[in-house]
Amino acid sequence: MGDLFGGTAPYYAKYRADYGEAAIEHLARAFGQDSGVLDLGCGPGTVAIPLARRVREVLAVDPDEGMLAEGRRLASGVRNVRWLSGDSMKLRELPAFDHIVMGRSFHWMDRRAVLAELDDLLPPHGVVAIIGPTRDGEDLPWEPAMRRVRDEFDVNTFTATNSYQATGEHHHDVLAVSPFSSMDLAVYEHRLTYDLGAVVGLQLSYSYTAPARLGDRVAAFTEAARKELVALNPEGRWEHTAETEVLIARRPRAVDKSGQGRRLSPRSP
Numbered sequence: 001m002g003d004l005f006g007g008t009a010p011y012y013a014k015y016r017a018d019y020g021e022a023a024i025e026h027l028a029r030a031f032g033q034d035s036g037v038l039d040l041g042c043g044p045g046t047v048a049i050p051l052a053r054r055v056r057e058v059l060a061v062d063p064d065e066g067m068l069a070e071g072r073r074l075a076s077g078v079r080n081v082r083w084l085s086g087d088s089m090k091l092r093e094l095p096a097f098d099h100i101v102m103g104r105s106f107h108w109m110d111r112r113a114v115l116a117e118l119d120d121l122l123p124p125h126g127v128v129a130i131i132g133p134t135r136d137g138e139d140l141p142w143e144p145a146m147r148r149v150r151d152e153f154d155v156n157t158f159t160a161t162n163s164y165q166a167t168g169e170h171h172h173d174v175l176a177v178s179p180f181s182s183m184d185l186a187v188y189e190h191r192l193t194y195d196l197g198a199v200v201g202l203q204l205s206y207s208y209t210a211p212a213r214l215g216d217r218v219a220a221f222t223e224a225a226r227k228e229l230v231a232l233n234p235e236g237r238w239e240h241t242a243e244t245e246v247l248i249a250r251r252p253r254a255v256d257k258s259g260q261g262r263r264l265s266p267r268s269p
């Protein structure tokens with residue numbers, strides 16, 4: 001898996017946009033109040049922390065220790081989130097859960113393998129929820145300027161192996177041929193404002209410009225980003241309407257499964 005997000009965690013926690021209350025509320029309605037939810041690829045708790053107020057328990061799982069540390073810090077006082085080191089290849093090692101949510105993380109995983117495992121692990125009513133921005137940042141007002149800087153530093157070429165850009169398959173295409181083929185999609189908008197420091201900090205939250213990837217060029221990169229941004233907008237203030245997509249996927253009809261999060265062997269006639 002490597003050090004995909006090496007050193008990004010504090011920037012991610014501080015500068016990445018949240019999904020807005022309405023989108024989290026939508027997830028909570030799909031899961032139900034008395035549910036245990038796995039947030040896989042939880043990062044610093046972008047979903048886990050606001051969701052925790054609305055469900056029984058959240059298992060917040062991520063392979064990046066820096067992200068988990070930020071999550072624990074931000075969630076101080078929130079008692080029903082368990083922060084666990086793990087990843088999509090070790091789902092069977094986790095405590096049982098009723099539903100799963102993946103926020104901006106499914107494209108890092110072997111999507112078909114994960115869905116096949118979830119078919120074994122989720123109870124009959126289990127929901128697979130995917131949440132993330134409708135457009136992958138290309139609509140951000142500073143994106144053309146930041147692309148120039150990334151080109152200059154030769155860090156524009158990184159694409160997640162299982163993303164639409166790499167495979168031509170959207171998450172909903174993969175879900176459509178999985179056991180969780182019954183889907184509904186909702187889109188929510190919320191307005192965000194950014195100052196210059198936030199836009200510069202945001203750049204260090206991305207995998208392709210992660211501090212670990214830039215190495216000793218972090219200071220040079222942030223300086224170049226800052227210069228481009230000031231040239232673009234000397235006021236240093238941006239407004240942006242973030243669009244969040246919430247995809248809820250279920251099995252088309254109830255099948256014979258236990259309520260314990262494990263598949264029942266077929267009964268003999």
Ligand SMILES: C[S@@+](CC[C@H](N)C(=O)[O-])C[C@H]1O[C@@H](n2cnc3c(N)ncnc32)[C@H](O)[C@@H]1O
Pocket residue numbers: 001004005016040041042043044045046047061062063064067086087088089102103104105108109
């Ligand atoms: C872009 S962040 C998303 C964080 C948060 N869920 C959100 O919605 O903002 C993606 C996260 O997925 C994690 N990740 C990468 N590969 C993973 C895998 N195979 N299994 C679980 N998590 C993974 C990364 O460590 C990172 O924290």
